[in-house]
């Protein structure tokens with residue numbers, strides 16, 4: 001497969017920018033997509049300097065690896081709050097995980113020399129209201145080493161981010177309850193139903209399961225997320241058509257896609 005087979009959906013790993021009605025922004029996950037998001041910060045003149053929230057689903061490489069390449073984190077005027085839900089001690093110390101991936105064996109600049117103020121925050125996000133009025137709820141789901149979903153509500157609008165989730169033994173009712181009536185559900189859809197049979201224990205879902213969750217939960221829109229890197233554009237376009245046949249408001253997430261909810 002050639003490189004040009006991967007241009008439509010893109011090959012970067014998980015990273016999402018949320019722009020709230022109140023004009024503030026927040027980021028979910030810091031995969032390789034955050035490098036380009038850094039350029040967007042400049043291009044869109046995002047003037048938010050305080051408390052830019054970076055919420056992490058978990059700390060597997062594909063969700064933190066882009067951070068050393070995130071230009072706004074080199075801007076001494078910016079302050080980031082890098083956060084993950086703390087339920088028990090399942091995630092290690094977040095700051096040391098970020099510092100480790102920037103040790104000199106791996107990267108030329110250490111975390112403490114980046115420039116921006118980085119605050120690491122591991123707290124109970126099972127129910128949290130930000131000063132801006134945005135509500136955040138986090139929930140642990142099944143993934144090797146654990147991962148967390150986030151339900152974010154501003155006014156009457158809700159977004160649910162639920163990636164790196166494996167529905168072991170049927171659709172997880174906890175995930176369905178978490179996504180109940182959301183305006184937009186972003187759900188893991190790494191595998192085809194066939195592939196999923198051989199990938200038990202890998203921590204991901206099939207697109208069919210993502211649709212099932214969206215339908216059971218009454219989600220209004222579904223973004224199928226976290227595509228398998230082996231799936232090229234032509235293949236994913238076929239998957240998208242099939243998904244839309246089952247759930248008309250389903251679409252495949254792709255690089256740079258903007259969705260209004």
Ligand SMILES: [Zn+2]
Pocket residue numbers: 058060143147164203
């Ligand atoms: Zn993972």
Ligand SMILES: [Zn+2]
Pocket residue numbers: 014060062063164226
């Ligand atoms: Zn992942």
